[in-house]
Amino acid sequence: MRARRQSQGTLQALTIEKEGGGVVYAGDVVYFKSHTGAHIHVQPSGGIVQARWVDRGSWQAMIIRKKSGETGAVLPDDIVCLAVHTGKHLGAEHNAIRAAWSECGDLQAMRIEKEPAGALFSGDSITLLAHTGKHIEVQGESVGARLSELGHWQTFTIVGYGGRAIYAGDPVFIKAHTGALLNVQNTVVQATGQANGNSEMFIIHKSHDENGPVSPGDAIFLRTHTGNNVEVEGDAVQARWSDDGPRQTFIIERIAGNSRRLAGASDGEEHSIFFVV
Numbered sequence: 205m206r207a208r209r210q211s212q213g214t215l216q217a218l219t220i221e222k223e224g225g226g227v228v229y230a231g232d233v234v235y236f237k238s239h240t241g242a243h244i245h246v247q248p249s250g251g252i253v254q255a256r257w258v259d260r261g262s263w264q265a266m267i268i269r270k271k272s273g274e275t276g277a278v279l280p281d282d283i284v285c286l287a288v289h290t291g292k293h294l295g296a297e298h299n300a301i302r303a304a305w306s307e308c309g310d311l312q313a314m315r316i317e318k319e320p321a322g323a324l325f326s327g328d329s330i331t332l333l334a335h336t337g338k339h340i341e342v343q344g345e346s347v348g349a350r351l352s353e354l355g356h357w358q359t360f361t362i363v364g365y366g367g368r369a370i371y372a373g374d375p376v377f378i379k380a381h382t383g384a385l386l387n388v389q390n391t392v393v394q395a396t397g398q399a400n401g402n403s404e405m406f407i408i409h410k411s412h413d414e415n416g417p418v419s420p421g422d423a424i425f426l427r428t429h430t431g432n433n434v435e436v437e438g439d440a441v442q443a444r445w446s447d448d449g450p451r452q453t454f455i456i457e458r459i460a461g462n463s464r465r466l467a468g469a470s471d472g473e474e475h476s477i478f479f480v481v
Contacts, residue, residue: 270284284314
């Protein structure tokens with residue numbers, strides 16, 4: 205277990221669990237399940253932190269506390285410490301996570317973040333509406349913006365580099381209905397990509413460099429590997445300038461019925477969380 209990247213992808217996602225389910229309170233014994241299905245555990249000697257087994261035993265049990273010492277429910281963005289069965293706390297030092305400290309100090313403090321349920325997720329089907337009122341489309345290998353209606357040609361799949369929720373500033377890949385990825389050669393936007401390479405990668409960002417998750421209905425820009433943004437002029441889709449202007453603005457929408465998260469999630473449903481150390 206390490207803390208090397210700022211991304212909130214599949215490798216960083218954890219599911220917090222406690223016996224009997226329900227709200228997690230400061231002082232509760234909890235378990236953390238990784239994307240592999242194994243729970244994080246701490247070996248008695250050396251404080252080594254790994255995730256090798258699906259068990260929820262003493263090695264996997266952790267007491268979650270707020271660094272402030274407050275009681276009550278643990279909420280998103282709370283700063284917490286995790287005490288393990290050895291009496292030590294998890295902490296981060298030089299990207300390594302170990303259980304080697306008795307105190308709950310700055311090295312051991314982690315901000316708990318809940319995955320945003322309303323965001324777009326890697327694997328979602330999307331549409332891209334240009335300032336002209338037309339949607340980006342793919343016919344064969346050609347990319348254009350000729351029609352206002354939505355159909356097969358206007359449907360894309362957005363794929364996050366690390367998986368899970370899409371955030372402003374993330375690199376993404378956009379797959380057409382043909383199975384090809386959008387890519388950029390010089391200023392030409394086409395649908396010929398077959399590998400997740402540099403020319404197929406776009407940096408998704410919002411107006412005024414706004415941070416946070418990308419949600420349906422957001423106005424976004426797609427920056428290419430050349431440093432220019434994808435744009436629409438007339439029916440043509442190109443990447444000629446680095447401006448964040450109207451011609452480069454797209455409204456991103458999720459295809460109805462494609463959400464990977466339930467809007468009315470119950471208290472008993474599992475939610476992925478992340479720790480910022």
